[in-house]
Amino acid sequence: MWLSAEDIRLGKHLEEDVKPVSLEWFKRMPFLFLKEGNDTRIRADKICIHSHFKPKIILLLDQQLTAYNLTCQGMGISFISDTLVKSEKPDPRVVYYRLDHQDSSRNVSFYYKRTRYMKRAVREFLKIADEIV
Secondary structure (H helix, E strand, C coil), X not given: CEEXXXXXXXXXXXXXCCCCCCXXXXXXXXXXXXXXXXXXXXXXXHHHHHCCCCCEEEEEECCHHHHHHHHHCCCCEXXXXXXXHHHCCCCCCXXXXXXXXXXXXXXXXXXXXXXXXXXXXXXXHHHHXXXXX
């Protein structure tokens, strides 16, 4: 079952009744992966191994945003976060799928010392991050 950007914004991809897709459906499709060492790349590699296929990687990129924009142009499939989908202008030509693998989600944490001065930009960043999540 595919999802729209609006479905992602509404959190439908997190609902249990949304069935995950098997990546085997896409094994002959071109993929846009991030470069080695990137956390999203490490997770994508694990997901593909778990799905018993080797993706046909046509481009190695530095950022999820670049991969997403190239996916919007029809160049290939990319692994991106729901946070990116929520923050970017939706492209009606792009559809999203829920993956059933432990590496398809992660927790993000921010740490700081309470006893140290925090710049206003950092406070605003943390405030925005909290609102997005």
